[in-house]
Amino acid sequence: MASTRAPAPALPRRWRTRYRDAFAGYAFLAPFLAVYALFLLYPFGLGLWMSLHDWEIVGDYREYIGWLNYEELWDDPYFWEALKRTLQFAAMTVPAATVLGFVLALALNRPGRIHGVLRAIFFASSIFSVTVVTLVWTMVLNPNQGLVANGLRAVGLEPIAFLTHQEWAMPALVVTSLWWTAGFPMALFLAGLQQIPPEVYEAARLDNASRWAVLWRITLPALKRTILLVLVLETVMHLQVFGQPLLMTRGGPSNSTRPLVQLIYETGFRDWRSGYASSMSLVLFVLMFFVALLQLRLSRREN
Structure with missing residues (x-):
């Protein structure tokens, strides 16, 4: 007599729904995970x-x-010198970009067509390519017929060859980078300011609070996370500076503006030492990774 096996019990409905939702979620994630693995994980592992x-x-x-x-x-010594110049550039640029973006956001956080146009103008510089930006500022800083040189002559001063002067070349790159990137932190600060309830400012006005008191007691505490985010993003971005010194100063004069990324580029593509260049890239990655970890730790402590 043939034995008959009892049919397997069907999964409960809630389990079928959970498996279906999980499969749908992984299906939606699959294209992103594939691109992430191909263009980020694989190059990192290869490096x-x-x-x-x-x-x-x-x-x-x-x-x-x-x-x-x-x-x-x-x-x-060339690596340490390039790392020193990179950190120097970031130390000069990041605080200035953060403060400039915050001031612009405070000034333009108002309704009206004029303020909307000004916001668009200040943000527009950040969408230009580095080639366009460096070309414009190379002409502006030209010691013969540049805008700055003509302005100095107009007030009776001698023009300065900023891009070939060892003391002025780095500040010239900082000013160029600030003009190029100030629109991005401004947009982040504008988004943060618009999240502050207007009732808080109204209550401060009813209490006759001064502008400084409102700034220090309301605005800055409400923007703590935004300020931290801007600092981290600006630091990571400016630690990777490359186009400005390469196109404006070629890393000179006397290597005074050669950053780490330019040294990596020259080692890998000029000297054909890809392994050594990859080791420099890993050091730069670890530096930026610790900056991101610091931001995460500070955010958790704030929470």
Whole structure:
């Protein structure tokens, strides 16, 4: 007599719904995960693997050397000088960009067509390419017929060759970067200001609070997270500075404006030492990673 097996019990409805929702969620995530793995995870893993090799960008010479690239990096004065210039540039640019963006946001956080046009004008500079920005500012800073040179002559002063002067080249790059990037923090601060309830300001006016009191007691505390976000994003962005010094000063004069990314580019594509350049890139990544971790830690502490 043939035995008959009892049919498997059907899953409860709530479990079927949960599995269906999970499958739908992963299906929607799949395109992003594929792009993320292809363009971020794979290049990062390849860069880490290359940093452990004597890897030439041309040819098939790839010899595993372990941590020798990092040991060479530790004793490389050009690397430390480039890292110093990068940190110097970020230290000059990040606070100035944050303050400038905040001041612009305070000044333009008003209704009206004029303020809307001004917001668009200030933000428009951030959408230009680095080639356009550096071309404009190279002409502005030209010591012969540039706008700044003509202004100095008009007041009886001698023009300065900013981009070839060792003391003025870095400040010139900072001013160029501020003009280019100030619109982005301004937009973030505008978004933060518009989240503050107007009733709070109305209550402060009824209490005859001064503008400074409103700024220090209401506006700045309400923008703590926005300020932290702007500082982290600006730091990460300016630690990767490359186009401005490459196109305006070529890293000169006397390597006084050569940042770390330019040194990575020259090592990898001029000297064909891709493994050594990858080790520099990993150091820069770790630096930016710790900046992001600091932002996350401070945000959790604030919560």
